[in-house]
Amino acid sequence: MGTRKEKNMAINKSKIAIIGCGFVGSTTAFSLLTQGVCDEIVLIDINREKAYGEVMDLKNSIEYLNRNTKVVVGTYEDCKDADIVVITASAPMLENQERSRLGMLESSARIVKSIVEPIMASGFQGHFIVISNPVDIMAYYVYQLSGLPKNQVIGTGTSLDSARLKNFIADLVHVDPRSVYAYTMGEHGDSQMVPWSCVTVGGKAFYDIIEDNKELVGDVNLDELVLETTKAGWEILHRKGTTYYGIATSTVGIIKAILNDENSIIPVSTLLEGEYGQEGIFCGVPAILNRSGVADVLEIHMQDEEMEKFQKSADIIREYCNKLSF
Known part of the structure; x- marks a missing residue:
């Protein structure tokens, strides 16, 4: 109709690829889909039939969502x-394994290397x-293997741990966890620490809340709160076999911050080059x-004692990074 010439307009579409269609990868895809975060989701897995099954299931949910996101099976x-590649594939967390994510290092490194090289090619x-555990070391490994700038390689770090900590604090003082401002820092693992001097609830220092509300919070053991946060993933593992809702949603929060140019502050694992006195390692810290x-x-x-705990956690990460082979 008409005599006007059609003009092809370039419209940028956002595309997320997810490597690994286990519980974490498929739940991340589902969270992206239900929140309408991107235009296209590509699922990649060594088991292509599993990937096809997830894609079929995900596409069947689009009818009742507010966005027709394209979901496909892909290759490297x-x-x-x-725009973003999410690496979820790693060695499984086993109950009889060394009680630490660091026990997954060797097998996870082999998997990650087999993924990054063809993606860069x-x-x-x-x-x-990077979600794959041990995440701080795997993020560093991806950074080294990929050759990408440091700002483009991000580990999920302590983003989930910080959410868990906020839930514990919120339950203690009976507030919405989103009114709590707190981070865990360092390793996503047993050595993570909390800078309690910086924790606030509704703008009030947590130390002051403890002092002013003894009848409400009782005798708070801060070390026990850190331990509960550190072991939260294992508690879930013992009850249901693995964790995926929390980490998938944390990952989508990171993705939204990038795609929407949010300037959000999220504690992720990123390369430190002098910050907090650390050099050349990936570590969980609040980042924009x-x-x-x-x-x-x-x-x-941080207070001197807090900084000392952070340094010890960073030293553990560095020790394991030195065990990697390239």
Whole structure:
């Protein structure tokens, strides 16, 4: 109809590739889909039939959502124009394994290397988000293998641990956890620490809340709260076999911060180059996330004892990074 010439307009579409279709990968895809975060989701798994099954199931939910997101099975070659590649594939967490995510290092490193090399060969230049445990060391490994700028490689770090900590504090003082401002920092593992001097609830220092509300909070053991936070994943593992809702949603929060250019502060694992006195390791710290990835690291002022705990956690990460082979 009419005589006007049609003009092809370039419309940028957001594309997320997820490597690994286990519970974490498939739940991340479902969370992306239900929140309408991106235009296309590509699922990649060594078991292509599993990937096809997940795609079929996910597509059947689109009828009742507010966005027709494209969901497909792909290969590493399909990562070439992805905005973000999420790596979920890793060695499984086993109850009879060393009671630490660090016990997964060797087998996870082999898996991650087999993933990163073909993705980079495809021409990928986007952002990596690494979930695979031990996440701080695997994020460092992806950074080294990929050759991408440091801001484009992000580990989920202590993002989930911080959410767990906020839930524990919120339950203690009977508030919405989103009114709690607190981070766990360092390793996503047994050595993580909490800078309690920086924790606030509704703008009030947590130390002051403890002092002013003894009838409400009782005798709070802060070390016990840290231990509960550290072991929360294992408690879930013992009851249902694995964890996936929390980490998947944390990952989607990171993805939204990048795609929407939010400048959100989220505690993730990122390369430290002098911040907190650390050099050349990936470590869980609060960071500003936007379209560039990690735009900056937020250096909070910790007490001497807190800084000492952080340094010890960083030393553990460094020790295991030195065991990697390239």
